[in-house]
Amino acid sequence: MTRITVKLVSNHYWCPALAWLKVHGPGVAWRPPHFTPEHAELVGYGDIISQVLDEALRRITRGCSVLRMTREKWLYSSALKLSGSVDLLVECTDKTIVVEAKLRRPRRDDPAYIQVGLYMILAEHNGYRNVEGYVAYPDGLIVVEEAWKTHALKELRYTVKTIGMNHPPPPRRPSSACRTCIFRRVCPYP
């Protein structure tokens, strides 16, 4: 059975065909290029993300008593059969904060909100209380509303359904979204 990750569900929210292709893949004939750790180092990705998280941390922990902070906190729920690593999890005396860092401000329907919604649910499944979620980006921080947890659970159900299909389902976004897709060469839709 396919292991469902938070990233796969957020990919599905962006494009169901993309999630299907990621799991059932183009096969051995062609592998999509990946953003490797070497690529990340070349563009200074890690440094930018660290700066974004440091700034977010400074803002969201004002007035909190911080007990522990964990970068790349891995969370799993056996009930949901879902796992994922959130960029930052902060345990305070009265609440828990999960933060996902991005390189740019997320758009209104950005998959980042689905990601954070799922991390909030996973944190609750792991015994954390009063979980708050944020998306951080250079120069900004957005609170993720509780409603995203409901959207995220719905998307998780759709993802499981899609993965069980024999063919990739149609995309939800205009074909302009396909321009930079790594599966463009093997996808039946663009």
Ligand code: SF4
């Ligand atoms: S090429 Fe377009 S339709 Fe196909 S997986 Fe990528 S984004 Fe989705």
